């Protein structure tokens with residue numbers, strides 16, 4: 001069932017160039033889990049209606065950080081995205097950013113979350129990665145550092161949803177979702193923070 005949604009429309013565009021950060025190398029992300037594999041969904045979501053749950057176009061971020069000369073930029077070169085496009089992190093190299101789990105030097109997209117209902121919230125992202133890509137992971141977190149698990153995309157050549165394993169108990173008020181680079185070239189179309197474990 002489609003979840004009702006509130007759209008946050010904050011336009012942003014940033015210039016981006018890429019230089020491989022320290023720690024670049026092979027994709028050592030965990031294997032995709034079966035539950036997330038079952039979440040493939042080529043249809044873009046409705047991001048126009050309101051509810052305590054939030055579905056936000058990735059390109060409608062609140063702000064971003066670009067340490068190390070790596071950043072997220074708006075792209076439209078892969079069809080099937082929702083709204084104005086999708087955000088791609090740096091060049092398509094699959095080079096990883098973090099050093100020993102430290103994301104301080106990793107490019108981040110930050111989204112304000114005006115939560116209106118207390119609850120346990122899940123983080124979902126609509127993403128794509130080709131069948132041989134090493135550009136298929138990102139870090140995420142709400143109101144702090146990254147969750148211990150990463151967002152691991154399926155290599156399907158199709159837009160699909162992934163859900164993070166870590167959940168967050170949130171009270172009403174303004175919160176903040178951060179998506180950090182893990183692998184350069186990662187592509188994200190939509191982010192969602194909902195009380196349902198099922199993606200929008």
Ligand SMILES: [Ca+2]
Nearest residue numbers: 057082085189
């Ligand atoms: Ca989008």
